[in-house]
Amino acid sequence: MKIKINHIAKIEGHTGFMASVLNGDVKSAKFQVQEGVRLIEGVLIGREYQDMPLIAQRICGICPVVHNLTSIKALENAMGVSVTYETKKLRTLLEYAQFIHSHALHLFFLSLADFLDMNNDIELISKYSAEAKMAIKIREYGMEIVKIVGGRVVHPLTNEVGGFKKAPDREALKKLVGDSEDILQIALSLGEFFRGIKIPEFSRVTEYISLGKNGEYAIYDGDVISNLGLHISVKKFENNFLELQKQKEVIKRVKHNGQSYMVGAIARINNNRAKLRDNASNYLRSLGWTFPDYNPFHNILAQMVEVIQSIEESKRIMLELLNSDLNEVITKEYKVCEGVGVAAIEAPRGTLYYHVDVDAKGYVKNVNIITPTAQFLSNLEDDIAEYIPQILKLKDKEKEKKLRAFIRAYDPCISCAVH
Amino acid sequence: MKIKVIEEKNKIPTRAKAVKAKKIVKTKKVVVAKIANKKVEAGKPRVAIVSLTSCEGCQFVLLDLGVRFLEFTEQVELVDFRLIEDEEDDGGMLDLVLVEGNPVTKENEKTLLSARKRAKLLVALGNCAAMGGIPEMKNYHEGVSTIKHVYKYLQGITNPEIREINNFVKVDFVFPGCPINGEEFLKCIPKLLKGEIPTLPDQPVCVECKKAGNRCLLLDKKPCFGPMILGGCNAVCPSSRAQCQGCRGLRETGNVTAMRAMLKNMMSDEQFQNMTEIFGLRDDLEEREKKDKRKKR
Numbered sequence: 274m275k276i277k278i279n280h281i282a283k284i285e286g287h288t289g290f291m292a293s294v295l296n297g298d299v300k301s302a303k304f305q306v307q308e309g310v311r312l313i314e315g316v317l318i319g320r321e322y323q324d325m326p327l328i329a330q331r332i333c334g335i336c337p338v339v340h341n342l343t344s345i346k347a348l349e350n351a352m353g354v355s356v357t358y359e360t361k362k363l364r365t366l367l368e369y370a371q372f373i374h375s376h377a378l379h380l381f382f383l384s385l386a387d388f389l390d391m392n393n394d395i396e397l398i399s400k401y402s403a404e405a406k407m408a409i410k411i412r413e414y415g416m417e418i419v420k421i422v423g424g425r426v427v428h429p430l431t432n433e434v435g436g437f438k439k440a441p442d443r444e445a446l447k448k449l450v451g452d453s454e455d456i457l458q459i460a461l462s463l464g465e466f467f468r469g470i471k472i473p474e475f476s477r478v479t480e481y482i483s484l485g486k487n488g489e490y491a492i493y494d495g496d497v498i499s500n501l502g503l504h505i506s507v508k509k510f511e512n513n514f515l516e517l518q519k520q521k522e523v524i525k526r527v528k529h530n531g532q533s534y535m536v537g538a539i540a541r542i543n544n545n546r547a548k549l550r551d552n553a554s555n556y557l558r559s560l561g562w563t564f565p566d567y568n569p570f571h572n573i574l575a576q577m578v579e580v581i582q583s584i585e586e587s588k589r590i591m592l593e594l595l596n597s598d599l600n601e602v603i604t605k606e607y608k609v610c611e612g613v614g615v616a617a618i619e620a621p622r623g624t625l626y627y628h629v630d631v632d633a634k635g636y637v638k639n640v641n642i643i644t645p646t647a648q649f650l651s652n653l654e655d656d657i658a659e660y661i662p663q664i665l666k667l668k669d670k671e672k673e674k675k676l677r678a679f680i681r682a683y684d685p686c687i688s689c690a691v692h
Numbered sequence: 693m694k695i696k697v698i699e700e701k702n703k704i705p706t707r708a709k710a711v712k713a714k715k716i717v718k719t720k721k722v723v724v725a726k727i728a729n730k731k732v733e734a735g736k737p738r739v740a741i742v743s744l745t746s747c748e749g750c751q752f753v754l755l756d757l758g759v760r761f762l763e764f765t766e767q768v769e770l771v772d773f774r775l776i777e778d779e780e781d782d783g784g785m786l787d788l789v790l791v792e793g794n795p796v797t798k799e800n801e802k803t804l805l806s807a808r809k810r811a812k813l814l815v816a817l818g819n820c821a822a823m824g825g826i827p828e829m830k831n832y833h834e835g836v837s838t839i840k841h842v843y844k845y846l847q848g849i850t851n852p853e854i855r856e857i858n859n860f861v862k863v864d865f866v867f868p869g870c871p872i873n874g875e876e877f878l879k880c881i882p883k884l885l886k887g888e889i890p891t892l893p894d895q896p897v898c899v900e901c902k903k904a905g906n907r908c909l910l911l912d913k914k915p916c917f918g919p920m921i922l923g924g925c926n927a928v929c930p931s932s933r934a935q936c937q938g939c940r941g942l943r944e945t946g947n948v949t950a951m952r953a954m955l956k957n958m959m960s961d962e963q964f965q966n967m968t969e970i971f972g973l974r975d976d977l978e979e980r981e982k983k984d985k986r987k988k989r
Contacts, residue, residue, distance in 0.1 A: 282774040285748055287799075309745030309796025309827070310851060315838035316829040320966060328970060331826045334749025334871065378755070382776060393777035395765060409758045416756060424932030426756055427749040427871040431932045438933040521848035677778065688747055 276661070278673055280307070281680055283383045285335055286687025290676065292661060302658040304650060306524045308691040314640045322348050322434065322609070322635045329627075329642070330428055332692045335378070337428045338371040338419060339620040340642075340689075342493075347627035348434050351614030352607070352635075359594065359601035360436045365493040366590045367422050367429070368618065369583040372492075373415025374426075375621035376538070376576040376583075379684045380467070381408035384573050387678035388470050407463045411580060414449070414456045418587060421445045436604035443599060446591050453588035457552065460581050464556050467577050473678075476567040477659050479652055480529060481540035484619050490541075490548040490582060492619045499534070500543050500565050507617045510626055516643055524690050526651050527643060533651035536623025537684065538575035539566070550589075553582035569656055570682045576621075609635040620645055622684050646690035653683050737787040737885045740772035741817070742807055744800040744857075745827060746793030749871040750818035751775055757874050764881060786811040788884055790867075791857055794820045794827040797850050801860065808861035813884060819870035819939045821857045824972030826870075828854040832969050856972070865889050870939035870971055873925050892924055894944045897936050901927035909935055915958040915967070920946035939971040948980050 276292040287307040293300045313332055317325050325348060330341035342364055349356065381404070386397045398405040416426045422441045423429025431438045482503070486495035497513075498504050505513055518525045528534070543565050546557060557578045562571065611633040617626045623645030630639035657679060664675045743751060754761050755775065768788075772781040789811035795801040808814050819825040830838055831854050839851050857863060865884065867877060880890040897918035901908070904927055909916040916935040918927070922943045929936050942948065955964060968974040 280774075282778045283776065285775075287743075287745075307797060307799050309794070309800055310839070310842070310849060311745065311796070311827045312830045312833075312838050312842050312851075313826070315841045316826075316833055318838075318841060319833075321963070324966070324970065328826060328829070331747050331749070331870070334747040334752045337747070337749065374756075382755070386778070392779050395770070395777070398762060406759075412756075413758060424934070425928050427753050430929055430934040518844050520845045522845075523843075523849055 276669075276672060276676070278676060281677060283386075283677075283681055284685050284687065285333070285689070286685075286691065288685075288687045290657075290680065292657065294661060294665065297662060297665065299658040299661045302654045302661065304524070304654065306522065306687060306691060308523060308687050310523050311692060313692045314642055317637050317640045320637055322352075322629075322631050322637055325629065325637055325640070326432065326434070327428075332642070332644075333686060333689045334427050335375055335686065336371060336620050336622070336689070338367050338423065339618050339625050341429060341432055342368065343616050343618045343620075343625050343627045344629070345432055345434055346494075346616035346618065347614045347629045348631065349614065350616055351612040351629050351631045352434070352610050353612065354435050354607045356436050357601045357605075359597055359599065361493065362590050362594055363422060363437065363441070363602050364432070366587055366594070367419060367432075368492050369587045369590070370415045370418035370422070372579055372583045372621050373587070374412045374419070375415075376580050377408050377412040377415065379621075380573055380576050380580070381405065381463075383684070384678075384681050385470070387674075387681055388472065404463060404466050407459050407466075410459055411456060411463065411584075414452060414584070418449060418591075421449065433604055435607050437602040438604065440599040440602050441594075443595065446595055450588055450591045450595065453584060453591070457581070457584045457588075460577075460584055461552065461556065464577050464581060467574060468560060472568070472570045472574070473675075474568065475570060475656075475660055475663070475679075477569075477656055478565075478567055479655075480532065480534040481543045481565070482529065482534050482536050482624065482648070483541045483544045484617060484624055485544055486548075488548070490545050490550075490586070494618070497617065497624070498544055499529075500540075503529075507626070508615055510615065510617065510643075511628065511641070514643075516641075516647070524650060524687075525643075525647050527648045528651065533655050534648065535569070535652045536645050536648050537572060538579050538621070539569065539572040540623065541619065542566075542575040542578055549578065549582050550585040552585055553578050556581050569653075569679070572682050572684065576684070609633075622646060622686055622689070623648060642692060644686070644689040644692065646685045646687065649683060650685070650690065653680065653685070736767060736769045738771050738785065739768040739788045739790070739885075740770070740781065740786050740807065740811070741775075741790045742772060742792070742803055743774065744791065744793030744804060744821070745796035746818070746820045747826070748775070748792065750792045750820075750867075753871045753874045754877065757878065760878060764878070768885065784810070787887065788813045788815065790815050790817045791821050792817040794824060794854055795857065795860060796827060796852065796854065804857060804860055812887060813864045813889075814861060815884065816857055816863050816866045818867060818872045819941075819971050822863075822866045822868055823939075823941055823976065824854050824856050825939075826970070828856075828972040828975075829969050830854065832974065866941075868892075868922060868940035869925055873928075875926075876924055892922065895923045896943055896946065897921050897923045897925065897927050897930070897940075899923050900925070901930045903927075904931050906930050909933070910954065910958075913958050915955050915964075917951070917967075917973075919954075920948055920951040922946075937967055937970055938973040941973070942976055942980055948977060949984060 292302040330337035484491035484495035485498035626643040628641040816822040
């Protein structure tokens with residue numbers, strides 16, 4: 274028997290899915306990626322390093338902030354450029370704001386309808402209009418931070434190697450701090466609503482990989498850690514993980530010790546939950562999970578936890594920045610020099626890695642970009658292969674629906690994965 | 693009946709080696725009768741938003757309009773918008789189709805051609821569709837070595853020369869920008885829904901930049917394409933102290949020669965050329981320069 278989904282809607286990018294089942298055994302479960310290649314890594318070669326962040330961020334329209342920041346960090350590491358404490362804080366704020374609006378979109382507008390048995394968001398929004406308004410308000414808060422700090426929501430403008438071209442407006446930040454408490458309350462109410470949603474049961478043991486850092490919920494930097502005890506510096510990533518292209522595939526896959534693994538909100542919550550702020554931590558506890566939690570559908574609720582965390586953390590950072598000299602974020606002079614740099618940042622969908630090689634004049638010699646979806650796609654296929662027997666007796670349409678829901682819970686971004 | 697004259701960009705990418713000539717529209721000027729006096733059928737206008745290969749950022753600009761986007765969806769019958777609906781497109785006629793991205797795969801090309809067949813009006817949504825954008829950058833690199841850098845196995849990977857969607861289908865209107873400007877979308881959409889073609893004011897980025905009170909980047913010897921580029925973006929880049937790199941395309945009356953002469957003091961020819969490649973401006977610029985030279989003669 275074949276299960277074929279020609280096109281999966283409500284995710285970023287284009288992909289289909291096919292599985293074949295023989296006498297109840299899943300023989301294969303594979304994505305059929307239909308995304309066109311843009312060869313972003315290829316076109317960066319030979320260009321001046323300043324072009325890289327603004328070209329690379331166009332890999333993805335939903336998470337440009339993280340592509341932009343990771344390429345900037347990799348370039349800074351390559352050329353030995355250091356940035357101020359305030360710059361790091363402001364970048365972390367951008368990161369959290371990116372989490373808020375990306376997660377709020379996925380939670381509510383891309384994934385929720387699957388668990389309420391609805392086919393489109395227009396129906397969802399009219400039936401759950403109060404909740405839709407909450408999700409929109411939360412998104413708008415996250416987007417407003419990106420706009421104030423980055424200059425624009427889709428493809429921000431102010432970041433560059435060494436710092437920021439422009440400091441955010443103090444009054445605008447004050448206003449956002451003022452809004453924070455309300456938004457946090459809204460997020461907690463939306464969290465209540467999500468806690469009441471019936472989420473399917475499924476569990477398969479896997480390795481959860483994320484950044485980890487002493488004393489804080491790692492977003493902007495840290496080491497590479499896992500629930501199985503891995504702890505290496507980001508520099509060692511490419512030595513420990515294998516990125517492979519299979520024949521006839523435009524997407525590369527990444528494996529650790531020959532196995533598939535998971536990244537993203539659920540991985541971070543599993544690895545770093547002890548470092549969550551109070552509200553996020555309390556909300557997580559109220560979900561009553563036992564750890565390690567291996568249900569991929571829980572990724573949606575893990576994103577809800579992170580929305581709460583991100584709002585709390587954003588407010589703290591903004592308050593701290595308001596008490597400091599904001600002009601410290603402005604780029605200071607630095608020297609362009611030859612070097613190799615790697616960097617990793619937690620993107621909404623998981624750890625994003627950049628590797629860049631720059632020559633003495635600042636021209637890019639080599640680039641490698643490893644996105645979260647490229648990392649978790651094999652894990653998703655392995656999960657689905659184990660999930661299919663549970664739904665084999667359902668009618669074709671129902672089966673397809675369940676699979677779509679499963680795939681969307683992962684929040685894949687095919688545009689990122691192919692790039 | 694309103695008659696619109698459309699100038700087809702009969703262009704071949706500069707370093708194109710394997711351009712399939714048959715696909716390029718040969719006619720220089722095509723007179724096209726717009727189906728304007730055909731009244732929209734009873735009920736709401738049927739609209740589809742389709743995405744080819746891209747970052748999907750222009751679709752997100754629409755979603756990011758939040759409640760205002762929802763109000764737009766209430767005015768129309770949204771036949772296809774994959775980001776928010778699972779239901780299969782019914783395949784019927786459309787009043788308006790918005791196309792984002794670039795036809796890189798065969799599937800993309802099919803989607804584009806079928807969108808044109810079904811729609812009264814086809815509109816390019818953003819820089820990739822309108823000017824080739826980021827996907828077009830690879831046209832300026834050595835084809836095989838670029839893809840070899842990224843992929844070990846090339847079999848089964850479609851890697852065509854990138855051409856703007858108006859090389860494949862007739863385009864009735866363009867929302868320019870990388871990404872598009874959401875406010876501009878809201879301003880223009882009522883006309884489009886009535887079957888009319890909006891016009892964007894032919895003014896440079898500098899008009900809005902001055903209004904925003906920015907200090908001119910060119911005065912600080914920072915190369916900025918503002919004067920030759922179509923405004924309407926609220927000068928969002930220079931307002932963040934980032935130079936305009938021309939994602940909205942050349943102005944109809946922009947003085948390209950003067951711009952280039954001015955920039956000569958600030959950047960090398962190579963730097964200029966590289967910068968114009970990012971948003972697919974280079975081929976348009978070369979074409980404009982040729983046209984200007986012809987005029988002079």
